[in-house]
Amino acid sequence: MKKLFYLCLFSMAFFVAHGQKIQSAAFIYESAPFPSCHASTLVETPQGIVAAWFGGTYEKHPDVAIWLSYFQNDTWSKPVEVANGIQGNGKRYPLWNPVLFQMPGKELILFYKDGPAPDEWWGMLKRSFDGGKTWSAAERLPKDIYGPIKNKPELLADGTLICPSSSEDHDWRLHMEFTKDGGKTWSRTEALNDGVTTSAIQPSILKLPDGKLQLVCRSENDFVLQSISADQGKSWSALKPTTLLNPNSGIDAVTLKDxxxxxxxxxxxxxxxxxxxxxxxxxxxxxxxxxxxxxxNGEFSYPAVIQAADGKVHITYTWKRKKIKHVVMTL
Structure with a gap:
């Protein structure tokens, strides 16, 4: 009993010290048709917050599909499958790393990857015109275009959607992809790093007050890396470490309204x-x-973060590969 008492005291102290900005924290689901999950994504639509992730027997199993849930009236809907890797010839591949983006006044786009492994996968997308309730047929992206690889795109002032991306087929290398028509046509930069002296993937984009862009990304170099672009993402400075540690695990970041x-x-x-x-x-x-x-020794990884129209910050992340956890904060 005494041990439980001190554990409760510790938990309360921890919440006061570290969680005073957290309004709520809960799992999106308690049970699901899949035992393993990973790589969640978040977006705000006119109908509310939507989350997606990949789930199946285990990462890389052919039955891994994209699942989606809607957050309305402070409650998450039952997860539904919205994409799978069944090919035209009947063969099935796992799906990976969904990314949701709401085109202003237009459709909701679901980007994801299809294929046996990250060094072989290809980019795909689907479109929804009703906030994610129904989806179009899958569209395969052009060769060497993957869409946003893990973290959300950013819409630039000229209407260009810049998608932070990376590849793993020739070491781990970053690049940026651009579309001005909602994913119908594409262009991209060359690799931003050599993948050898600096190995990095899965960037996020921040918007700086002087009009420049900043990327922060996962690396094999012990720290979150960063780079700056002064020309809206066409070229970038050399990657350098931030002060933030990174154990070769996914991150996410966003610029708040303030x-x-x-x-x-x-x-x-x-x-x-x-x-x-x-x-x-x-x-x-x-x-x-x-x-x-x-x-x-727990695994809490692959976060996604957005700020909603009401100013609240929503975060999702993988909880022990078993569930997706959702946290709401005020900052």
């Missing part, structure tokens, strides 16, 4: 716990403001 930046990351060089929230006013100096998970 100009501050928020990043969700694993604050360690090894493992995927803890999972932290940090804030920066300039994209360079970061301060941790919350710890979402800190169970030793």
């Amino acid at each position: 100009g501050r930046h928020i990043i969700i990351y694993n604050n360690t060089k090894k493992g995927r716990s803890p999972l932290n929230v940090a804030i920066s006013s300039d994209g360079q100096n970061w301060k941790d403001v919350a710890v979402l998970e800190n169970e030793p």
